[in-house]
Amino acid sequence: MAVRVVTLFVLLDEEEPAVLARAARQVGFDPATARIRVLRRSLDARKGHPIGHHLQVSFGPPGEPAAPEGGLPPPVRARSGAHVLVVGTGPCGTFAAARLLAAGAQVTLVDVGKPVQPRRHDLAALTQRGELNVDSNYCFGEGGAGTFSDGKLYTRAKDKEGVRSVLCALVEHGADPEILVESRPHIGSNRLPKILLAQRADLEARGARYVWSDAVVDLLVTDGRVVGARCASGRELQADAVVLAVGHSARAIYQRLHALGVALEAKPFAVGARVEHPQPLIDRLQYGRVWEHPKLPAAFYHVTATVPTPQAGDRGVYSFCMCPGGWVVDSSTEDGALTTNGMSLSRRDSPFANSALVVTVEPRDYLGQAFGDGPLAGIAFQRAIERRAFALGGGGFVAPAQRVVDFLRGRPSDDALPSTYRPRVVPGDVRGALPEFVGVALERALERFGRTLPGFASAGAQLVGVETRSSSPVRIVRDGALQSPTHAGLFPAGEGGGFAGGIVSAALDGLRVADAVLAKL
Numbered sequence: 001m002a003v004r005v006v007t008l009f010v011l012l013d014e015e016e017p018a019v020l021a022r023a024a025r026q027v028g029f030d031p032a033t034a035r036i037r038v039l040r041r042s043l044d045a046r047k048g049h050p051i052g053h054h055l056q057v058s059f060g061p062p063g064e065p066a067a068p069e070g071g072l073p074p075p076v077r078a079r080s081g082a083h084v085l086v087v088g089t090g091p092c093g094t095f096a097a098a099r100l101l102a103a104g105a106q107v108t109l110v111d112v113g114k115p116v117q118p119r120r121h122d123l124a125a126l127t128q129r130g131e132l133n134v135d136s137n138y139c140f141g142e143g144g145a146g147t148f149s150d151g152k153l154y155t156r157a158k159d160k161e162g163v164r165s166v167l168c169a170l171v172e173h174g175a176d177p178e179i180l181v182e183s184r185p186h187i188g189s190n191r192l193p194k195i196l197l198a199q200r201a202d203l204e205a206r207g208a209r210y211v212w213s214d215a216v217v218d219l220l221v222t223d224g225r226v227v228g229a230r231c232a233s234g235r236e237l238q239a240d241a242v243v244l245a246v247g248h249s250a251r252a253i254y255q256r257l258h259a260l261g262v263a264l265e266a267k268p269f270a271v272g273a274r275v276e277h278p279q280p281l282i283d284r285l286q287y288g289r290v291w292e293h294p295k296l297p298a299a300f301y302h303v304t305a306t307v308p309t310p311q312a313g314d315r316g317v318y319s320f321c322m323c324p325g326g327w328v329v330d331s332s333t334e335d336g337a338l339t340t341n342g343m344s345l346s347r348r349d350s351p352f353a354n355s356a357l358v359v360t361v362e363p364r365d366y367l368g369q370a371f372g373d374g375p376l377a378g379i380a381f382q383r384a385i386e387r388r389a390f391a392l393g394g395g396g397f398v399a400p401a402q403r404v405v406d407f408l409r410g411r412p413s414d415d416a417l418p419s420t421y422r423p424r425v426v427p428g429d430v431r432g433a434l435p436e437f438v439g440v441a442l443e444r445a446l447e448r449f450g451r452t453l454p455g456f457a458s459a460g461a462q463l464v465g466v467e468t469r470s471s472s473p474v475r476i477v478r479d480g481a482l483q484s485p486t487h488a489g490l491f492p493a494g495e496g497g498g499f500a501g502g503i504v505s506a507a508l509d510g511l512r513v514a515d516a517v518l519a520k521l
Helices: 016-026 091-102 116-129 160-172 192-205 251-260 279-290 377-393 404-409 436-452 503-520
Strands: 004-011 035-044 052-060 083-087 106-110 209-211 216-222 225-231 236-238 241-244 264-266 269-278 304-307 315-323 326-330 340-344 352-361 399-403 425-427 462-467 474-476 490-492
Touching: 004 016, 016 035, 016 052, 083 091, 083 225, 083 236, 091 106, 091 160, 091 192, 091 503, 116 192, 116 326, 160 503, 192 209, 216 251, 225 241, 241 503, 251 264, 251 474, 269 279, 269 315, 269 340, 269 377, 269 436, 279 352, 304 436, 315 340, 315 436, 326 352, 326 462, 340 352, 340 462, 352 436, 352 462, 377 399, 377 462, 399 404, 404 436, 404 462, 490 503
Parallel strands: 083 106, 083 241, 106 209, 241 490, 399 425
Antiparallel strands: 004 052, 035 052, 216 225, 225 236, 264 474, 269 352, 269 462, 304 315, 315 352, 326 340, 399 462
16 A cells, blocks of 8 residues: 555644544554654644644555655765864854765864853853853854754755755754654754764764864965964864854954955844743733643744834844743853843743844945944944943843833833843843834834734833844855855855854755865865
């Protein structure tokens, strides 16, 4: 009997195994012996529809072999003795290294930050005492900015084979196999570090060498070709190619690349603040009368609007990195400058939901002004906002917080709502840290969101800190072969190169760049 793939809808109060058994009999299989595989599961909580899960299910006869997992074909073989230096150990660098090792290349990974376990101590110092280690924090260290930033794995990438390869690799190293099925897969900041440790152990077993706590400060260039990198310690790492997977906050690297004449360009990004709500409010908004049903997860949302501003024209405003049952965290990387991010654990059981609420920023907004007219002007623009936010918090990486109702009325808050941000928040004027056009755009968007989602802009909502690192403000230019057009042998990649956003898309770009390196080698 042939394998049958069918689509089912399981109501919230139905038991999935019973529905699968009934469906098996309807397509001619004995549910006791058939091979039944759920291929896809997605929650449908649209207004006016019964709440439940859409399932795509495969039914096969007993003994039918499981369908192949799919994914990318094996890489081409590297030439004997080929050595690649990978700068950065985030998802982009890690997946690039894995693919290069599978091709037989020698790989060295270098990171300004620390391995995941000692990195935790620096995060504790930041959240408990407001003490920042500029080389080891929520952005820098093993796993990059994604390690302690939720582990969300959903992506808009169209490369199905690549996405499958990334997810299967995570499962191989300890992730819940459900991420292969769920439409919005999520690992959680408590589980992702263990997966990273398993990935590193695997790469080391295959010959990878790691260099920790040593920033790359220069490139080694011979006859216009990059042949390695020099670290802050003075260590020189020779290589046949350099994969630059440094993440979106590698400001010192951008500055050095600019000085070396590496082709860079300013690019659009977004800035705003974290908006925090009680999670039960979001649950009621999204699920209606059944919001307390035990089978329902903490609800998420996505909001977007295009609003006019007086001097800056129409602007997109949207939620980004929404964390149901999550925490607002400090993702600062410089003393005297504050910026935030969001995270949640696998259970998503915090009493609060948070999301970045950001406004699109174009190069024309900052080029040729006080921020300069070169490709690094966007960094100066970000830094100015972050320094104002730090000052408004009073120092010590305390974050300013402003009730949304006060933000809309144009007045500072006299008292702050409870918040998940640590070390703590103080009431104040978040809007005062933001450029005028950003504040106006957020105001108009919040008014609109408050109408479409009643309660979103209510007295229970609060803006915390500023969010400036949604993506890199710099793109490291690369040609059709994914190589720097000015410096052969240099392969910019991932979020730091300006070519990805999020764990999966960064990992995908790492795989693509690895194949490009192998083509050159």
